[in-house]
Amino acid sequence: DSGVTQTPKHLITATGQRVTLRCSPRSGDLSVYWYQQSLDQGLQFLIQYYNGEERAKGNILERFSAQQFPDLHSELNLSSLELGDSALYFCASSVARTSGGRTDTQYFGPGTRLTVL
Amino acid sequence: AQSVTQPDIHITVSEGASLELRCNYSYGATPYLFWYVQSPGQGLQLLLKYFSGDTLVQGIKGFEAEFKRSQSSFNLRKPSVHWSDAAEYFCAVGDYKLSFGAGTTVTVRA
Numbered sequence: 001d002s003g004v005t006q007t008p009k010h011l012i013t014a015t016g017q018r019v020t021l022r023c024s025p026r027s028g029d030l031s032v033y034w035y036q037q038s039l040d041q042g043l044q045f046l047i048q049y050y051n052g053e054e055r056a057k058g059n060i061l062e063r064f065s066a067q068q069f070p071d072l073h074s075e076l077n078l079s080s081l082e083l084g085d086s087a088l089y090f091c092a093s094s095v096a097r098t099s100g101g102r103t104d105t106q107y108f109g110p111g112t113r114l115t116v117l
Numbered sequence: 118a119q120s121v122t123q124p125d126i127h128i129t130v131s132e133g134a135s136l137e138l139r140c141n142y143s144y145g146a147t148p149y150l151f152w153y154v155q156s157p158g159q160g161l162q163l164l165l166k167y168f169s170g171d172t173l174v175q176g177i178k179g180f181e182a183e184f185k186r187s188q189s190s191f192n193l194r195k196p197s198v199h200w201s202d203a204a205e206y207f208c209a210v211g212d213y214k215l216s217f218g219a220g221t222t223v224t225v226r227a
Contacts (some may be wrong), residue, residue, distance in 0.1 A: 002160065033213075043207065043217035056213050090160060106215060108153070108161040 003027065004109035006091050012115045018079040021112045025072055025093030031055070032074040033094075033106055034066055038087035049074055081116045088113050119144045121208050123218035130198050131226050138193040138221050140182075140208030150191040151209040152182055155220075161207065167191060178202070200225045 003026035013019055025032050034046040036059075045058035049068035060066075063081075068074040078085060092106040122141045130136050142148055149168055153161040165176025172184040182193045191208060203225045209215040 002162070004160075031213075033215075035215075042219050043209075043215075045211075045214045045216070048213050058214055092161075105151075105163060105166055107163065110160040 002107040002109060004091060004093050004107055006109040006112050008112060009110065010113050010115070012117065013081060014117055015081055015083060017081050017116075018077065019081065019114065021076040021078070021089050021091075021114070023074045023076070023091030023093075023109060025074070025091075026107055029093035029095050029107075030072065031094045031096060031104070032068055032072070033092040034060075034074070034076050035090040035092065035108075036087045037090060037111070043090075046076070078114070083116050086114055086116045119210050119216045121210050121216055121218035123208055123221050125221045126219070127222045127224065129224045129226060132200055133197050136193075136195045136198045136202070136223065138206050138208075138223070140191045140193065140218060141189050142191060142208070142210040143189065144210050148191075148210050149212055150182075150184060151215065152176065152180070152191075152193050153207045153209060154204045155207065156204045164193070164206075198223075198225055200227070
């Protein structure tokens with residue numbers, strides 16, 4: 001158990017809908033990261049937040065957005081869902097604010113499996 | 118740009134035999150390297166990491182990895198595989214943004 005929790009574990013929805021995935025980081029961790037794991041794209045970095053502020057963006061679609069709240073939990077919002085958004089969404093957390101040239105160990109949650117029908 | 122290549126999609130190994138998983142990376146500066154394992158239906162568990170220092174890194178579950186800058190490699194090894202090591206293994210490189218390889222699925226036969 002990494003200490004990172006994600007809810008829900010599974011989510012089934014229809015095309016065009018909107019869903020919210022939730023992540024609670026490990027106690028003491030200030031950075032939260034979101035990743036998408038799909039069969040065709042593999043594991044891809046989406047976005048990072050540090051202490052409530054967006055720090056870095058990866059291959060995140062405009063239909064997707066995220067935020068980190070004062071209690072440090074984070075939510076990933078996916079809207080206008082398409083079949084291709086079906087994937088496993090991971091949240092990870094780390095202690096520090098990592099940036100170019102510095103790093104910190106990321107601990108991953110169990111993931112939320114999203115199925116879009 | 119940073120990237121990781123895991124040349125082996127699937128490896129089958131007998132229980133008790135040794136295991137080596139290959140990882141080649143591309144990174145502009147001193148690389149930060151990680152190996153994660155994913156069991157079916159589970160999240161990613163960190164096996165080991167390399168930030169600096171000794172190029173032979175020890176991890177959990179009896180795994181080790183060796184960083185070779187000249188070969189841009191970070192291969193994972195285990196001397197004697199257990200049936201519970203059957204899983205998918207991912208090599209990753211990066212700082213805040215981890216780039217993952219496509220993964221290697223390990224099957225352990227009795």
